[in-house]
Amino acid sequence: MYQFKPVTQRDGGKLRKYYANCQYGLCEYSVGTKLMWRPVLHPAWAEIAGCLVIRNEDDGRWVFDYPVPGPEGDEDAALTAIEQYCLDRGVLPVISVVPECRAARLLARYPYVHVSDIRTWRDYVYYREDLQLFAGRRYSGQRNHIKKFQARCPDAYFRRLTGADEAVIQQFWTDYEAEFPKGDNAKARGELELAKKMLRLVGKPWFIGGGMFDGEKLVALALAEKCGDTLIIHIEKALYSYPGVYPAMVQAFADNCGDGCRWIDREDDAADRGLRTSKLQYGPAKLAPKYCFEPQNELLKHVREIPELKTERLTLSALTEADIPAYNALVLDGERNRWWGYDDVGGLGGPVEERSFFDVAQRDFENRQAANFAVRLDGKLIGEAVLYRFDCRGGAELGCRIDAAYAGHGYGTEAFAAVADWALYKVKLTRVVAKCYKENQASYKMLSSCMRKNGEDETFFYFEKLV
Template sequence: MEQFKPVTKQDGAKLRRYYETCNYGICEYSVGTKLMWRPVLHPAWAEIAGCLVVRNEHDGHWVFDYPVPGPEGDEDAALDAIEAYCLEQGAAPVISVVPECKAARLLARYPYVRVSDIRTWRDYVYYREDLQLFAGRRYSGQRNHIKKFRTQWPEAYFRPLTGKDEAVIEQFWKDYEAEFPKGDNAKARDELRLARQMLKMAGKSWFRAGGMFDGEKLVALSLAEKCGDTLIIHIEKALYSYTGVYPTLVQEFACAFGDDCQWINREDDAADRGLRTSKLQYGPAKLAPKYCFEPQNELLTHVRQIPELKTERLTLSALTPADIPAYNALVLDQERNRWWGYDDVGGLGGPVEENSFYEVARRDFENRQAVNFAVRLDGKLIGEAVLYRFDCRGGAELGCRIDSAYAGHGYGTEAFTAVANWGLYKVHLSRVVAKCFKENQASYQMLSSCMRKKGEDETFYYFEKLV
């Protein structure tokens, strides 16, 4: 997996290679949003399978943008990599701000998934011509406001802003703060601070910036970025003392920079009642949804408690406190567990206590990350079978270990087959996989007897069992 790197200003040109032609049409797929909101979302990026993959932080958890493919990009391979990365990190593979055009693809990808579409996140997207012309009865209010502005400030004009306008822009912010009506609103103050930082990049080639001037005084400004066929407005500010300047700015900016676009996106309303009212008054063509996909594994859906499974000779059931001594002996048998492929002691991250391994198994099931079956012969624990690494796409991995004193009697095969069938036919998995070290001939023979060999590498043989 490619290493994720925090988004910085220096990464802008690299990100633009993907965003420049991206037709997702929502604001998160832009350099401006990544840079402006990096103190909040802490975006990090990687190039995977010819796609841009961005990992953000939201409410203390990772969420991933939908991959943005380059010319040779493979979206499915990028999604595979996100899922594998999350599996290794013990995190949920949450794909957020998914554009409507990609929602069906993810619905087909995940058998069980929780999908949300929060109203507050939706972007206001307008036909470019509507904001350029303000034609028709529904825009009579905007036209009246523009007329009042032009009457009171007939010499006002619009022009692009460049890196040479730094002093003019800085003075605008001083004037704006003097009129700022939300000075006691921490969220609004934070947004204003981030906007000020962004305007310092007005000279960057990927941004389009412009402002309304009253003589030499800048009275309104806007900064945008063209992504695919959409002009995304990142910042739109004006002095409230200039009545009618907002619709004037909107129209002038659309006329100056919108001709090569089909859509103009004025972003979301941040649950601000005034913003919502204003943006609706401009007659959006659509409120672009941003779906959040939270894939669920089959344990969450189908398994309320660990069942009891019966075979010809064995009983498989949940571990109990009475199993702790025998379970500890099994887990700490280093000679036996050299083939297990996982360091149980190292995985604790702390000192080994009497109930440490039992508690790990209990928590893993409580969090629906794994099912640990105690393998019992005549009531005595002689091993365990663990179904784990649920990939949220219908697959899980199965492992089995038997106490050395009971090896060679086929108990492992019997237990392994029972749990595999339970996973496929009761938990509704479509695929169970397993692996063994190449040197472990006993495991190789066992897996060969009940699964299909899928492949190998320098270390392992790989197997799978399908429905």
Template structure:
């Protein structure tokens, strides 16, 4: 499993190792966004296959950023690590804020997937030259505002901000709050407090900071971060009493820090009407989409109810209330289940009750995480076959166990083959896999008769069946 650590200020340099050359162009792929919106995103990070993997928890739901590769990083291997982590945790796989350049890759990866792209969260992305020069008729309004500002405050100048400007920045916030136009807006006040905290990071090598000064008075400031070919603007604030200072700041900041960048990202508008109007007036080159991918397994698409399967001697069907005594005896047979590979009792996370195992199987199907088939001989439950670990890429794992009193008659092979064929030809899987302990010769013989051996490690032999 991936080992995640909460994102902290101390992690900035480690994350920058990946974000510095990242060309996804979205604000979420930056240290600034992870730190500024930490309480909303709850980001945690890990490294896998030479890639940065970020897990967020938004409104109680776990979602992953698309992996960010370092030199030689393997994106597919990192995606596999994310998928495996979700399987182990028993949570849905969601990959969010996927850049447009990676969308086709995920569409090809997942046979069934729900994709969304909400307008509210698209980033406003501009050509750097447009904001640096404001050339052409469409920017005549910005030029007029800048000219008016310059005529009224001819000595105002832009200069970089450093850690030594701490007192000047603190005074700016006092001046800003004195004329803050959204004082009664809780959301705006929260954002202001976050901006203040971010400005305490001025001086960090991965942030660009600068401000407009009227003499020694700071009247506007901006904080940004270079990620690949994009300059991502995290914060822009100015005193409203200085008419025209905003476009003046935008132009000066692009001129001072835009070298080497093709794009300037001024982030999303969060559905704020005023922000949307303002950002559109600056003539974005594009509104960068942020795709949300929610892969779905085949059970969700093709299996409304557990079907009944027939073989030469057996019937396979859903567990029923009447099966509970026989099912409990099967699950609690410790000698038999030492080869099962899963601790049913430990997996409960609580005391064993009469309906415990039946309810686990029922919930797993309700959540479309697994299908538990009761294996029946003349109507009596003698075992179970479980299709589980759906990887959302056309694969699932199959396991089968038969009551000790019925072992040695080929019932396991018969049931296993039936569920494998059902998965491949009725559920439309492309691959069914299985494994057995190396010491379990009976299972090895059964799997060898139904599937192709794929490999082994110190503990297991691995098998697969493909279509």
């Protein structure tokens, strides 16, 4: 079973196995972004089905990058693993910063999904040749600024930065902070501290560092990473006291460090007005979208309340407070529930109280994670049927248990079939699945009568019903 491990500097080489050839063209699919924003997003990684899967934290919830496949990676299997991981923990999957080239795949995967594309997330992506040459009328402003810089600093030159430049880089930060115009802006100050930490990694093989020098003085620097045919610029800084050095640095970096790349990604603007104005002035070829996919399950879309279902002998309806004694007796019958497949008591995470199981059922439906039906005979609760584990792809699992005193009369089969039909034709699922322990012959017989067997393992027989 895979486990997510927090991203550290030591993991850089392992992540680069996937990012080095990744053609998504977004800054999030890079080692630099993962390391730089580690204190904010707490990224964790796992290798699943030959793919790199990253789990981030955002506003108290998990969000996953779209899987990055290796040479033999299976993206669909990795997405299924993400969905199962979330399903096992009772949360809906969120696939974020999805590149445009994978959006259609997810739209086809999820019957119901909320998709967002936030303007401030979009990366500014340029043709490398445009930044390398600054040719044409639209770049006349950049060329003029560069001429002014060259006139003031005729001996200025660009060169690669390495781990041996630690002292030079440190002096640059001292000079930069002395004229930093946003020193009282907490957000900008935090970003600067992250940038300073990243420049300590300039000697790592994953990164390309470069600087513009005026004699021995470093007056501008950049740190980048090649991912596929895109050069992703993680950091660009220049001394404000050197007018024109910024476009000079952009041009020199594109010319000297972009070999083999068609695109240059200068990341997003973080909703900063100044950054947005500057990035637009450099003539981006595109503002690359980053879609966030939030799959929804069918309960969320179609079910406001648990309905009443009627069969020849039974009524199925929502649990009520009057059912609590009979429901507790059903749930706490250990001998009967050894075939249930779920530890109701252990799942509470605390002591058993009178309303414990009832409250769990209520909460699961409020969160649209499950629909618990009371199975009633002449108004009395004699069992329950539960539709749960919605996979957000049109499927859900169904379970049913009947009080021991009423076993052997076909009530379970009757209730099970009623909820399965409701799920497929009213909730609009495409697939209902179920399983039973191999030793449980009664359940095997019941499931075989209303579903199709579709597999087995050492422990279970598996069944499904489709529309």
